[in-house]
Amino acid sequence: MTLKPENFYDVIVGGGSVSGLLAAREISSNGYSVLILEEDHEIGTPEHCGGVVSQKGLEKLGIIPRIKTIDNYIKSAIIKTKNNSFQINSENQHIIVIDRRSFDKELAFQAQSNGAEINTKSSITSVDYSDGIYNVKISSGKVFKSTFFVEARGVGRVIKSGYRDIIPSGQYEIYAPWIQKDTIEVEFDADLYPGFFAWIVPTGEGQGKVGVAGRHINTGLTLEKFLEKKGKPYSIIRKIYAPLWIHGYIKPFYVERNVTIGDAAGQTKPTTAGGIYSGGMGGIYAGRSISKSLENGNDSSFLKEYQSNWINSFGKEFDRQVLFRKILERLDNKSLDKLFSNISSSAIDKISSTGDFDFHAAALKSLLNAKITVNFLYTFMGNEYRKIISDLSKI
Numbered sequence: 001m002t003l004k005p006e007n008f009y010d011v012i013v014g015g016g017s018v019s020g021l022l023a024a025r026e027i028s029s030n031g032y033s034v035l036i037l038e039e040d041h042e043i044g045t046p047e048h049c050g051g052v053v054s055q056k057g058l059e060k061l062g063i064i065p066r067i068k069t070i071d072n073y074i075k076s077a078i079i080k081t082k083n084n085s086f087q088i089n090s091e092n093q094h095i096i097v098i099d100r101r102s103f104d105k106e107l108a109f110q111a112q113s114n115g116a117e118i119n120t121k122s123s124i125t126s127v128d129y130s131d132g133i134y135n136v137k138i139s140s141g142k143v144f145k146s147t148f149f150v151e152a153r154g155v156g157r158v159i160k161s162g163y164r165d166i167i168p169s170g171q172y173e174i175y176a177p178w179i180q181k182d183t184i185e186v187e188f189d190a191d192l193y194p195g196f197f198a199w200i201v202p203t204g205e206g207q208g209k210v211g212v213a214g215r216h217i218n219t220g221l222t223l224e225k226f227l228e229k230k231g232k233p234y235s236i237i238r239k240i241y242a243p244l245w246i247h248g249y250i251k252p253f254y255v256e257r258n259v260t261i262g263d264a265a266g267q268t269k270p271t272t273a274g275g276i277y278s279g280g281m282g283g284i285y286a287g288r289s290i291s292k293s294l295e296n297g298n299d300s301s302f303l304k305e306y307q308s309n310w311i312n313s314f315g316k317e318f319d320r321q322v323l324f325r326k327i328l329e330r331l332d333n334k335s336l337d338k339l340f341s342n343i344s345s346s347a348i349d350k351i352s353s354t355g356d357f358d359f360h361a362a363a364l365k366s367l368l369n370a371k372i373t374v375n376f377l378y379t380f381m382g383n384e385y386r387k388i389i390s391d392l393s394k395i
């Protein structure tokens, strides 16, 4: 056995949230030393998440959440425009709302049980690579060393890499009697939430998370207006503001032995910015490939498998969602209303019985498939729509 110097690990993971913790769990389960450095003082806090996830997704992540981690079970979703709405029965999709503060701690416990070390209040200030070693410095000045570095520091890294089109979001946890326990609400309004939407995610009867996101909006002000419209009484228990990335995955997922996962790699759904499942799988695939590399004398060619496994699982779906987003971004309130009024009850029934929360491009396609909708989009968007349809047919 070769003796390793002090503060030397096989892998350092930057960021102790869902993707980083899952990568750490995988790598440490194969007997390799892992250090997770998390800038916040507590894993799971502050919670920047609606916590909506499918039970199937969680199973694939290898997690059966404890009872206290599950806030709620969702039975339906109401989707609204200014003057129209429809409701989907989502019981078949087994969607739950989890408490990320508790969920992330469960993941931390799994990682730690396999031998990973977690340090909170350890903000990484620099990552330097020299002579095949990563030198990871934290704000106290301490330096840790590793053979692999896993970049799991979230959307902030996307911004640091120079990508500009980030959407601001705000989410309040509130108590309000108008929140229905079983039903998620999504509201489109191209003026108020350009490029995104407002949402209500119930965590129980009369309590939940209310959020808005949209290009260039003042999220605090927009949320206050949303709450005013819903009406009093309500109490705000917690406020968070966070950026969203909605343009799909960002390749390459690795350079040398520096491996990017989760939000930092753009592994969030381009439609909803949900990333617990897709980013979590990024962590798992990366963790497995890094373990193989370590088994084979640090051969980084095994990292190819991480990228191809993730793209094989999510690539086409994400590419389709990017195209549906292009349609959404072009629609004004009048056309959103028109589109919604053309959605047939048979399309809604089909989605209710066969829809898939994690891979919902097919559901979007069937919603937009009515002849009258297709004709409208051709007239409204012209060649742009023709190009989107042609691109969709190639995926």
Ligand SMILES: Cc1cc2nc3c(=O)[nH]c(=O)nc-3n(C[C@H](O)[C@H](O)[C@H](O)COP(=O)(O)OP(=O)(O)OC[C@H]3O[C@@H](n4cnc5c(N)ncnc54)[C@H](O)[C@@H]3O)c2cc1C
Residues within 6 Å of the ligand: 014, 015, 016, 017, 018, 019, 020, 037, 038, 039, 040, 048, 049, 050, 051, 052, 053, 122, 123, 124, 125, 152, 153, 154, 155, 156, 169, 170, 171, 211, 242, 243, 244, 261, 262, 263, 264, 268, 273, 274, 275, 276, 277, 279
């Ligand atoms: C308002 C909102 C609602 C959402 N709702 C949902 C939802 O309902 N369902 C869903 O699936 N997804 C949702 N998401 C997305 C989901 O939260 C993310 O996709 C997921 O948390 C990504 O995990 P991650 O590990 O990649 O990154 P993050 O969760 O962003 O974690 C990054 C971690 O890195 C740490 N970090 C940052 N900088 C440093 C540093 N310098 N040094 C050390 N550590 C650092 C951060 O503190 C953080 O813990 C939502 C996001 C937002 C903003």
